Amino acid sequence: MDEQQAPPQGQVQIKADEKELLGLYSNLVMIHHHAEEFTLNFVYVFPNALQGKLLSSVIVSPGHAKRIWRALGENIARFEAQYGPIKEGPEGNLPPANIGFVQ
Secondary structure (H helix, E strand, C coil), rough: CCCCCCCCCCCCCCCCCCHHHHHHCEEEEEEEEEEEEEEEEEEEEEECCCHHHHHEEECCCCCHHHHHHHHHHHHHHHHHHHHHHCCCCHHHHCCCCCCCCCH
16 A cells, blocks of 8 residues: 555645744734735744744735634634633733834
8 A cells, every 4th residue: 555645635734843843932923015925923922022933934915814714703603612711811911002124
């Protein structure tokens, strides 16, 4: 039997290295958009410091951005149905509004 069999109809096989499977923790996402794409910049802002690091930048089409928004909303609703409302935290924990990139 051939080890490189085609996946069943409609199934997509996704390959990932261990590094990608571990994931990243982001406590800030900066979202920008224009007519043809949305850019989601995932950032980690260090505690008690006015400094952060860009972890990943993901660029998607407007249609895909809307599918992400819908899927995230559905998952949040299921989470809250199981565990109760999600608290967003006090406003004092928000990063300053003038956050931006430096080189």
